[in-house]
Amino acid sequence: MRIAAAAQAAGRQPAEVRLLAVSKTWPADSVREAAAAGQQAFGxxxxxxxxxKVEALAGLGLEWHFIGPLQSNKTRLVANHFAWVHSIDRLKIAERLSEQRDVHLPPLNVCIQVNVSGEDSKSGVAxxxxxxxxEAVAALPRLCLRGLMAIPEPTPDVAVQRARFASLRALRDELNGAGYGLDTLSMGMSDDLEAAIAEGSTMVRVGTAIFGSRA
Structure with missing residues (x-):
């Protein structure tokens, strides 16, 4: 498996890297098949x-992650149907998720999305x-700040891939030096997961390599 091989090549334990299966545009039946094969976390x-899909597959006990851009008028649905949100890039969204999370649910795990490539068109905080x-997100009730996420610009240059991921890891380390205790680096997708794992990713977001290419 690519994740295990990449982890071993980087001197890491494969168990340190979680696989998040990106199931967007795939039907519930495809998710059900992946779950039957042992996959538990879906993005x-x-x-x-x-x-x-969350509602249709509620009986399977799956862990659902929201990984896309989030608009203010959609926060309530996300706050109460997902266990994780990876794409927080402004305080307003975090505040709404915190206010709208059902008090009977566990705190919502969140990652802050960082624009490590400096692209004008890319979501993420500078x-x-x-x-x-x-600091502001960590202080909100009903949320648990777990880590950072990035989607660098696509490039076949492995050195550039690694530099972008290394910059996110450095940002995580700086925050942890200030006492945050972040344990998650959500970085790496089908085309660059080896570089991400080499630079410390703890969660890779893979769709094509699991579900296949879309028509």
Whole structure:
């Protein structure tokens, strides 16, 4: 398996890296098949599609992660149907998730998305603004700040891939030096997971390599 091989090549234990199966645009039956094969954590990018699958597969005990851009008018659905949100990039979204999370549910695990590539079109907080946002998010009730997430610009250059992922790891280390205790680096997808794992990823988001190519 690619994750195990990448971890071993980096001198890490394969168990240190979780596989998040990106099931966006795939039907509930495809998720059910992956779950039957042992996959437990699934990532969705679109709110209504994701909620429909969460409800349809509620009896399977799956762990659902929201990994796409999140608009203010969709936060309530995400707050109460998902266990994780990876894509927080502004305080308003975090505040709404905190306010709307059902008090009977466990705290919502969240990651702050960082724009490590500096792309104007890419979601994510600028690295320089991360400490202020992390401080505010960590103080919110009903949320548990777990780590950082990034989606660097696609490139076949492994050195560039690793540099982007290394920058996210360094940001995590800086926050932990300030006492945050973050345990999650959500980075790496089908085309760059080896570089991400080499730089410390704890969760890779893979769709194509699990479900196949979409028509």
């Amino acid at each position: 969705e990018n679109y709110v209504q599609e994701g909620v429909t 690295p320089a603004e991360l400490p202020e946002l992390a």
